[in-house]
Amino acid sequence: MLTDYDVRQAVEFESHDAPVLSVYLNVDPHRRTVEKYKLALRNLLDKADHADPEDVRRMHNYIEMGYNRTGRGVVLFSCAAKDFWWAQSFAVPVEDFVFVSFRPYVRQLARLLDTYERCGVVHVDSEGARLFLFNMGVLESVDGYLGEEVKQHRSGGWANPRYQRHEAKQARENLQEAAEMAEEFYRESNTRRLILAGTEKNVAKFRDLLSNRLRSMVIGQFGADANAREADIRDKALDLAAKAEANEAQSMAELVVSTARQGGNAVLGLVDTLTAVQHGRAQHVVVLSDYAQHAYRFVDSGVVVTELSEEGDLASGRIQDLPDAVESTLRRALAQNIGVTLVDQHKELGQFGKIGALTRW
Numbered sequence: 001m002l003t004d005y006d007v008r009q010a011v012e013f014e015s016h017d018a019p020v021l022s023v024y025l026n027v028d029p030h031r032r033t034v035e036k037y038k039l040a041l042r043n044l045l046d047k048a049d050h051a052d053p054e055d056v057r058r059m060h061n062y063i064e065m066g067y068n069r070t071g072r073g074v075v076l077f078s079c080a081a082k083d084f085w086w087a088q089s090f091a092v093p094v095e096d097f098v099f100v101s102f103r104p105y106v107r108q109l110a111r112l113l114d115t116y117e118r119c120g121v122v123h124v125d126s127e128g129a130r131l132f133l134f135n136m137g138v139l140e141s142v143d144g145y146l147g148e149e150v151k152q153h154r155s156g157g158w159a160n161p162r163y164q165r166h167e168a169k170q171a172r173e174n175l176q177e178a179a180e181m182a183e184e185f186y187r188e189s190n191t192r193r194l195i196l197a198g199t200e201k202n203v204a205k206f207r208d209l210l211s212n213r214l215r216s217m218v219i220g221q222f223g224a225d226a227n228a229r230e231a232d233i234r235d236k237a238l239d240l241a242a243k244a245e246a247n248e249a250q251s252m253a254e255l256v257v258s259t260a261r262q263g264g265n266a267v268l269g270l271v272d273t274l275t276a277v278q279h280g281r282a283q284h285v286v287v288l289s290d291y292a293q294h295a296y297r298f299v300d301s302g303v304v305v306t307e308l309s310e311e312g313d314l315a316s317g318r319i320q321d322l323p324d325a326v327e328s329t330l331r332r333a334l335a336q337n338i339g340v341t342l343v344d345q346h347k348e349l350g351q352f353g354k355i356g357a358l359t360r361w
Contacts, residue, residue: 001135002088005325010077010104010106010109011331011334013079013082014103015079015084015102015106015322016102016299018079018081018082019051019102020054020055020078020100021059022076022097022101023041023044023045023076023077023098024074024094024095024097024108025040025074025075026040026072026073026094026095026096027069027072029072037063038063038064041063042060044098045098048098048100049100050100052078058078058085059078060078065126068124070091071090071155072091072137073090073093073094074080074088074090075088075109077104084120090116090136091136091238092116092136094108105125106331106334107327107329107330107342110334110340110342111342113136113334114245114249114341115241116135116136116343117135118134118135118189119134119135119191119195119218119237119238120133120185120315121194121195121233121234121237122196122197123197123198123200123224124197124202124203124206126145126174126175128146128175128178129144129180129181130142130145132180132183132233132234133191135238137234137238139230140189141189143181145177145178145179163274171205172209172340175202175209176300178264179209179211182210182214183210183213187213188221192206194214197211197224197233197237199223200223203221212350219244219248239286249286249343249346250346252284253286253341253349254348256284256349257348257349257352258339259358260352260356261352265283265359265361267348267356267359268352268353268355269323269353269355270295270329270353272280273352273357274286274325276357277329277332277333278304278332279304280336280360281359281360282338282358282360283357283359284338284341284358285330285338285355286342286356287329287340287341287342288323288342288343289342289343291326291342292323292327293306293324293325294306294324295307295324295328297322298318298320299319304322304325304328304329306325306350
């Protein structure tokens with residue numbers, strides 16, 4: 001289970017005198033057999049120029065003997081020279097990728113966090129609800145409320161309207177209790193998004209009983225009968241979360257661009273976004289997913305710049321060459337718990353710097 005501590009370990013580690021090897025490997029059994037993803041790993045590591053052979057060996061050994069083969073994606077970071085090892089198996093897929101630098105490569109991890117971190121699912125029926133919390137596709141917590149049974153009566157007979165009123169009242173009380181439990185459950189777990197599952201009728205009733213806070217977190221719903229399996233609920237929720245993230249990414253890019261162009265609390269372009277993140281002004285960073293930019297980092301202060309005024313500084317060791325300053329921006333944002341959104345395509349963001357951020361002032 002991925003924790004905040006795990007994320008901090010990944011984004012804060014760096015090594016200036018030994019390389020860090022980063023690998024993202026798709027191990028989805030629906031797409032690859034074990035032999036196929038082992039071959040994919042070998043091909044990735046063959047491309048890892050300048051990687052420490054010990055880091056390569058570590059990753060081979062992990063996939064051969066350490067990985068439990070229960071996930072859909074594996075992320076590995078290694079720097080054997082500094083005794084650093086980071087391995088996570090996720091129930092959500094990743095795209096194959098390899099990178100060698102002085103720090104772990106976290107761009108794809110940022111997207112996974114934005115899409116799948118702390119997603120709640122409420123499975124509703126007339127007798128109550130089951131409350132699930134999935135973190136990166138893994139069931140982290142579960143609770144529920146089961147009220148009095150609601151019976152279905154045949155139509156007709158002198159007592160039918162009275163029974164109908166009684167059962168409707170009981171169903172509402174059950175859902176009200178479940179809604180109150182959901183409020184506490186998802187507040188304590190710091191849930192980011194919420195998905196509702198059940199019949200259209202029950203979901204609609206339940207949504208009306210939610211607080212404004214929980215209602216604003218709902219990103220969608222799907223049909224599910226009372227006996228739906230946990231695995232089916234999870235898979236449908238993950239698919240819905242991925243689609244919602246794509247739509248939210250477009251909306252976030254539009255918000256950043258329009259706010260900045262109207263002179264509001266937002267910036268566009270790498271330099272201004274870097275500055276906002278470095279100074280703690282940024283609230284949410286949005287970037288085109290394939291955008292990369294070479295830059296330089298002052299070793300003592302950690303300040304990143306895209307151009308040098310004195311080329312001699314690079315030779316002095318005071319400045320470090322950065323293959324990708326966008327990666328550094330995302331890393332700093334994650335370390336400060338600043339929201340990060342990667343968007344595959346957005347015309348206006350592409351025209352105005354490819355990266356931007358909402359700011360606090």
